[in-house]
Amino acid sequence: MRALTKKLWRELWQMRGQALAIALVILSGVAIFVMSLSTLDSLYLTRQSYYQEYRFAELFAELKRAPNGLQARIRDLPGVDQVETRVVALVKLDLPGFADPVTGKLVSLPDRGEPLQNRLYLRHGRLVAPGRNNEVVVNEAFANLHGLAPGDSLAAIINGKRQTLTIVGIALSPEYIYQLAPGATVPDFKRFAILWMARTPLESAYDMQGAFNDVLLRLAHGADRETVITRLDRLLERYGGRGAYARKDQVSHHFLNEELRQLRTLATAFPVIFFSVAAFLLNIVISRIIALQREEIASLKAFGYSNLAIGLHYIQLVLVIVAFGVAGGLLCGVWLGQGLSEIYIGFYRFPYLQYVLQPGVMLSAALISVVVAVLGTLYAIRRAALMPPAQAMRPEPPAVYRAALVERLGLQRWLSQPTRMITRNIERRPLKSALSMLGIAAACGVMMVGNFQGDAIDYMVDVQFNRSQREDIALSFTEPTSKRALYSLRTLPGVEYVEGARTVPVRIRFENRSYRTVIYGSEPDSQLSRVLDSELRPVVLPDEGVVINDHLGRTLGVRPGDQIILEVLEGSRPIKPVVVAAIAKQYLGMGAYMQRRALNRLMQEGDVISGAYLAVDSDYQDRIYAELRDMPRVVGTRVRSIAVKNFYAILAETILFFTFITTVLGATIAFGVVYNTARIALAERGHELASLRVLGFSRGEIAYILLGELALLTLVAIPLGFLVGRGLCAYLVARLQTDLYRVPLVLEPDTYAFAALVVLLSATVSGVMIWRQLGRLDLLAVLKTRE
C-alpha cells in the first residue's frame, strides 16, 4: 500500500468518532432520500401497472339518465376507443351495531362477465352471479373495518325500501384508491362503502331500466382529450350530463396525485438539510485536520508532491467518509423504502406492491453526497494544496487576540481570566463561531419541523370544525327540494337548530385554468356554516358574487374583484360570469360560497335547498341517525365529530410517519454538530488547556473554559434555531399544501421547548464526553509537541 494511503486509513481510524458522526449524518440524508424517492417511484409504478392491468378508464362522465341506445352514438364519436356505461347510485346502509350514518355507492357490474373498464381486483370470493339479484361485492377497506366477509349480509335503504344484500366478494378497484364520499372533505373508509352490484337489479331498484347514468371511456390512440370531452358534453347535455372529465379531475386519481406530490416535497426537503449539515461538519473537521497538518503538508511539498496530489489526498479522506455514509444510507434507504412502500400500499390499498429502486436514485444520492461533501471542504483543501511550502514550514504565527467586545465595553472587571478566554476566543474566530452556532441552530430547527405539525393540526381542526363548519350533521337530499323539507327535520327530537343549504357542482374557469368543485349556498346570517376571512372573522356572504377559498383562489390565480365563469354541472347547466367578492381562509377542501338565494337565482330556480345543516343534542345522536336513515329523500349524512376523527387518522398515516423520522434524525444532527464542535475545540486548544493544568488549574477550571464556550454558543444558537425552525416550517407548510388540506404555520411554546431541550441534551451529553476526555489529557505529551 502506498504510504499516503496508509496515512489516510490511520488518520481515519484516529478520528473514527468524528468520521462516524459525519457518516451517520450523510447516511441519514441518503436513507431518507432513497427511502422517499424509491417509495415514490414504486407508488407511481404500482399505480401505473394497476391502472393498466385493471383498465382504469381515461374519461369519465356522469349524467342524470340516458337510454342505452346512446351508447352506440358515444362509441361513434371520433377519438373514442371503448365505451362502457354503468348505473351508479348512492345508498344508505344499515350495519347492525354501528349507529353512525353509512353511505354506500352502488356501482353496476355487467350481468355477466367482467367490466371492460375499471375492473375489480378480487381479494376474496367472486363477482356477482347472473340472476342473483341481491349479491354485492364490497370494497376491501370497508369490509375490513367492519369485519365483513363473503357470506355476510348488510341492509341497504334503496329508494326508501330496506333491502338485504349478500356479500359475495371483497374487491379493490383502480377507480377508488382514494375514497371520498360526495361532499366530504376527508376520506372515511368506515362510513363510506363502494358496493358493486349486477346491472339489472340495480336498474330496477333505481328506475333505470334500459338506461344508464355513468359513462367510462377509453380514448383512441392519439385522440385529443379536450375535443372528446367537448363532444361528449354536447351529446350528454340533453340527458343531464354533469360534464365529462379526464383522470386528472377524477377524485381518486387527483388526490392520490396530490399526496404523491407532497411526498416528493418531503423526499427532497429533508435530505437537503442533512446534506448541508454533513457538508458543514466535514468542513470543520477537515479544516481542523489541515490546520494540524500544515507542516506535514509543507514537507510533502518540499519532497516534490504536487498540489494536485495533496489536494487529492484530502479529498480521498472526505470521500472515504462519504462512501461509508452513502453505502449505509443506501442499505437503510432500501430497507426503509420497502417498509414505507408497504405502508403506503396498505394505506391506499393497492392490490400488490411493485417495489423499484431506480439506479438513478442511488446514483443521484451518491453523487449529491459526494458533490456536497467535496464542495463543503473544497475551500480548506484548496488552501492546503496551495499553501506556499516555505511559509507553512514556519510555525503558525501566534493567534491574534484582542480584548473582547464585552471587555471593551468596560465590563472586564466582572470577568475572570477564564471567562475572558472564552469571550476572546469566540470573538477571535467570528466566522467559525458563527458556523458552529448555525449548525446547532439547524439541529434545533429540524427538531421543530418534526414537531410543529401536531400544533398546526389542532389549530386547523379548531378553525375548520369549530369556527367554520359548525354544524353537527350535514345532510344532502336526493334531489333539490322545497325549503319546506326543513320542517320535518326541525321536528325530530334532539334537533336544536336547522338551516337549509344549496350545493351545486360546478366547474370554475378563470383565464385558461379551470377547477371542478362545489358551490355551497348558505343563508347570509348562517350560524352553522360560516366563511372566515384571513383574520378568521366571519365573512357576510354578499348579495351577489361568490366567495372562494384561498387555495382555490391561488390555484386559479383569482383575486377579489376578478370575474370568473361558473359552469354549473347540474340541472339546466347554466354558464354564468360571477364576480369574486372575497377570498375565504380555509384549511380543508376547495370550496366556493354564495348566498343560497343568489345561487338559486343563478340556477334559475325557486327557493330551493339540496341539503341541510343541523345542530343536535348529542344525547339524541343515534336516534337522529336512525331517523335520517329512514327518510327516503335524505341520502348523504356527514357528521362533524367523525370528520375530525378521520382527519387525524389520515394525517397520522402520512405526515406523522415523516415527523417521527425527522425527530429521530434531528436529534442525530444536534448531537453530531454539538459533539463535533466540542471535539474540535478540544483538539485545537488541548495544548493550551494542558499548559493551564500544568500551571495548577483544576480539571473543572479548564473544562469551564472549553465547555463554557460551547455552552455560550449553544445558548445563543437556540433562539437562532427557533428562527431557522420557523423558516423551515414555513417552507414546508407552503410546499405541503394540497387540495385536500393545508397545514397552517402554527408553533406552540411546547414545540420550541422540545427542540431546545433536545439541543441542550445533546450539548450535555457531548459535554460529559469531553469532560471525560479532559481527564485523560496527557499533560506531558501535549507539552512535548510543538504547537
Add this chain to the structure above:
Amino acid sequence: MSADKPAISPVGTENQVVFSARGLTKIYQMGEVQVHALRGVDLDLYAGELVVMLGPSGSGKSTLLNILGGLDTASAGQVRYRDQDLTTASDRALTEYRRYHVGFVFQFYNLIASLTALENVAVVTEIADQPMRAADALALVGLSERENHFPAQLSGGEQQRVAIARAIAKNPEVLLCDEPTGALDSATGILVLEALERVNRELGTTTAIITHNAGIAAMADRVFQLADGRITRVRVNAEKLAPNTLSW
C-alpha cells in the same frame, strides 16, 4: 563579500557549479511594512561540497535555503540549479525539481505522525526517480531497529535521523538542512551530523547546513556568514573535522 570567484577552490571537488545565485533579493510584504529578508546575495555551490551557513536570527538563512530548494521564489535576482533557472520556473517545474533533485531536513523534523519511520521514508521513495530502498536509507542513519516505530515513539534525535533518511533516500543531488540539530542536545546532534557527513562523503551529495552553532562550522568545506540579508564572509576550512570531535 561576493562569492563569485572564491579565493580558494573547495577541496575534493571537480569545481562543478551546482547552484549559482546572483543578486538574490527577497522582500516580504507585511501589510504596510516591507521586510528585506535577502538584499542581493551572490553565491556558488559546488558539487559534493558541504557548506555551513551561520548568522544571527533573522539574517535570511532560511529564506536563502528555501529559495535554493525551490520552496520559495526570489523577488529579484537570479538563481540557477545547474542549467535550470529556478527564478522563472513554474510551480510545476519547481515541484519536479524538488521531487527529483533536492532532499530537505527541517529543524522540527516534520515527520508524518501517522506513519512509521519506514513509511515516512517510503513517502519520498515512492515518488522518486531512482531511490534507494527505504530500509537502506534508515540503515544509513543507524535506525534499522526502529523501522516500525511511529514518530511519537522516537526521541528527537531519532526523529531527525529518520528525517535525514527520508531526505537522502531519493539519492538527491543536494541536501538542504535547516537547523537539523536546533532542537537537539549536542550528543544527539552529533549523531545527526555524523549521518549527514556520511551521506556527503559516501554519496557525494552537495550539502548545505544552516546552524546557529559556530562549532559545527568546523566540519564544513566552506562556511558562509550571513547578516542582514547579505553574505558577509566566506571561509574555507583547510581541514574538515569529524563531527564526533565537535562540541557546542
